[in-house]
Amino acid sequence: MRVALTGAASFLGGRVLRRLAERQQQDELLVVDVAPPPAALGVRYRPLDLTEPAADQKLLDLLREEEVDTVLHFAFFTNPRRDQAHAHELESIGTLSLFAACAAAGVERVLMRSFTAVYGARGHNPHFLTEDTPLHPNPALGWARDKREAEQHAASFARRFPEMKVTVLRFAPLFGPHLHTFYTSIFDRRVVPVPMGYDPLIQLLHPDDALEAVDAALATWPRGAVNVVPRAPMPLIGALHLAEKLPIPVPHPVAYAASDLMWASGVADAPGAFVDYVRYPFLGDGARAKREMAFEARHSSKEALFAYLAYRYPGPQAPRRRREAATATDVEASA
Amino acid sequence: MSAGDKVVGIAGARRRRLHARSEGRLPATGPDLEALRARIDALEGELAAARASGAAPQGLLVALARIVQEGLSGFGWASLARTWREAYFAYHSEDVDDFGYDRKFTETLRPFFEFLYTVWWRVEVDGIEHVPEQGAALIVANHSGVLPYDGLMINLAVRHQHPGRREVRMLALDMFALLPFLAPMLGKTGAARANPDNGERLLRRGELVGVFPEGVKGVGKYYKDRYRLARFGRGGFVRLALRTGAPIIPVAVVGAEEIHPVIGKADWVGRPLGFPYFPITPTFPALGPLGLLPLPSKWALDFADPIDMQGHGPEAADDPILVNRLSEQVRSTIQRMIDGRLARRRSVWFG
Structure with missing residues (x-):
């Protein structure tokens, strides 16, 4: 495999890059991005901005020159961007250019990163979202809209070029050490406003499981979308209490308006439409990953949460461990 | 004395005793390996015990x-x-199942529901032996009473009267499953939102699943229409049973119609709040929150013989005529049981 990777600066892309760099002959791995990868990895790098007008032609030349046969597309924003136009150019149009170049260059396999959040969190969703559930994110949410468009481009190219294997991995929200996203930032505050009268189940995916899933996909290349989800979901309010947070119930119309206002004034990390994701569940169904990639997550949502908390509040300050640690030191002191 | 001894209390005293004992065993001359190991073991046991007590919730x-x-x-x-x-x-428990069913939360609410079951509505159960000991089955009942108390009572009936102590997973209407406050409550007590996918998933796991095919038309009907079954949806529950091969157990609920007699509806009040209807009963909203108190009618639950679906095979789910016929069969069974009960019933309040 001669692999090209986009989005190496993203959390998951960076992890994938590290893992591939450790395992593979380094000349077979190529990073295509706006920012160079860490020099220590010694990975080859070709600068390219997917938002450029002629990005597809440039990428096509590059893919041909390097004789790339596998493209891993991880250039997506985990966090909502204030520059929505740029995010649209990168995620939707950039993905279109990428697939156009891949198809023209005769790339055999493309792996794209996506999100279970793209299904949209709606009350009327089935409890478990299988891969053929239509994608209906909140139309007010540019963040999810661009990702759905990217998925539509992927599906359309997969249909038009059947000789190109296109795999889309829809990851549940990542939660673990070294992650700083708008979703983990919920668990950084002491007081967390939550929509009153709702307690959805949430899925938190441990990054190690996400990497395992990428490995499984690279080995099996299932066609189409596959959900990558943790072993078990957990209720949002329970998760907040486990993290020793103080959830303050807010009527949901107020929550939408207030977070929109806070987003507009630069205080909040995410616009109001994201309240959907703490109001209704969006649980991916992991059956297809198990069936076609033989992938099953090893961590549950709770374990991912605790892994994050242990990272975020290191030492004896970690919730739940505080008492445990206190008694342990007592024993040591008197022993 | 370290600071820790004050906090640990009883465990600390026990630890000091153990500590002293293991020290006493140490020989005065030279390190005896065995005694040292025993002492380390004792201390490690103490440490584990202290850790365990620290990890337990303090209450x-x-x-x-x-x-x-x-x-x-x-x-x-x-x-x-x-x-x-x-x-x-x-x-609440820390771990819930993947539909959000929280056993501890259900246990907490159970005394209240059991009060309703035994004292308030004095539920009488007949034919509980038709519920299978194990394996999937679909319990189909008539829906009434404005709020989904009937599902709760069927659940308790199976828990209390059936030797298998089985749990019934109710499929709740969208109007309840999407309502703030009620939605998380239903989820935690084991209900799931009524849709074919959820039902099939639960049945394939071998659970007992309860459905109310009448839906909103049943639960919100006027008092004057009581005990007249509404249309049974579009036969989705029959297709569910055919696909999974689970038998259908028709159940008649008598008594739930009288707990909140709907004499009028003010839908224009409920619609903006997300309710499909806004019932007016003799006590609600006239008496305010007191009007939410259900009336103490006498209830009876009749479980009928299971209708076997194995004979049809899963492909029969695509035969609309058969689906409709089975749906009608279930409906008429329930209607017959209700009529029989009503004929025998002398009083709404005393049965």
Whole structure:
């Protein structure tokens, strides 16, 4: 495999890059991005901005020159961007250019990163979202809209070029050490406003499981979308209490308006439409990953949460461990 | 004396005793390997015990007492969060199943529901032996009573009267499953939102699943229409049973129609709030929250013979005529059982 990777600066892309760099002959791995990868990895790098007008032609030349046969597309924003136009150019149009170049260059396999959040969190969703559930994110949410468009481009190219294997991995929200996203930032505050009268189940995916899933996909290349989800979901309010947070119930119309206002004034990390994701569940169904990639997550949502908390509040300050640690030191002191 | 001894209390005293004992065993001359190992073992056991007691939740009362003890200086976000957390985990478990069913939460509410079951509505159950000991089955009942108490009572009937002590997973209407406050409550007590996918998933796991095919038309019907079954949806429950091969057990609920007699509807009030209807009963909204109190009618639940679906095979789910016929068969069975009960019933309140 001669692999090209986009989005190496993203959390998951960076992890994938590290893992591939450790395992593979380094000349077979190529990073295509706006920012160079860490020099220590010694990975080859070709600068390219997917938002450029002629990005597809440039990428096509590059893919041909390097004789790339596998493209891993991880250039997506985990966090909502204030520059929505740029995010649209990168995620939707950039993905279109990428697939156009891949198809023209005769790339055999493309792996794209996506999100279970793209299904949209709606009350009327089935409890478990299988891969053929239509994608209906909140139309007010540019963040999810661009990702759905990217998925539509992927599906359309997969249909038009059947000789190109296109795999889309829809990851549940990542939660673990070294992650700083708008979703983990919920668990950084002491007081967390939550929509009153709702307690959805949430899925938190441990990054190690996400990497395992990428490995499984690279080995099996299932066609189409596959959900990558943790072993078990957990209720949002329970998760907040486990993290020793103080959830303050807010009527949901107020929550939408207030977070929109806070987003507009630069205080909040995410616009109001994201309240959907703490109001209704969006649980991916992991059956297809198990069936076609033989992938099953090893961590549950709770374990991912605790892994994050242990990272975020290191030492004896970690919730739940505080008492445990206190008694342990007592024993040591008197022993 | 280290600072820890004050906090640990009883465990500390026991530890000191153990400590002394293991020290006593140590020979005065030279290190005896065996005694040393025994002492290390004892200490490690102590450590594990102390860890275990530290990991256990301290309980709501202890958390509250700690706040009182610490006074104003101890009153902050952190202690408030900790107290709230203890209060939460006193009634919730940390692990729920993937539909959000929380056993501890259900246990907490159970005394109240059991009061309703035994004292308030004095539920009488007949034919519970038709519910299978194990394996999937679909319980189909008539829906009435404005709020989904009937599902609750069927659940309790199977738990109490059936030797298998089985749990019925109710499929709740969208109007309940999407309502703030009621939605998480239903989820935690084992209900799932009524849709074919959820039902099939639960049946394939071999669970008992309960459905009310009448839906909103049944639960919100006028008092004058009581015990007249509405249309049974579009036969989705029959298709569900055919696809999974689960037998259908028709159940007639008598008594639930009288708990909130709907004499009028003010839908224009409910619609903006997300309710499909807004019932007016003799007590609601005239008496305010007191009107939410259900009337103490006498209830009867009749379980009929299971209707076997194995003979049809899963492909029969695509035969609309058969689906309709089976749906009608279930409906008429339930209607017949209801009519029989009503004919025998002398009083709404005393049965």
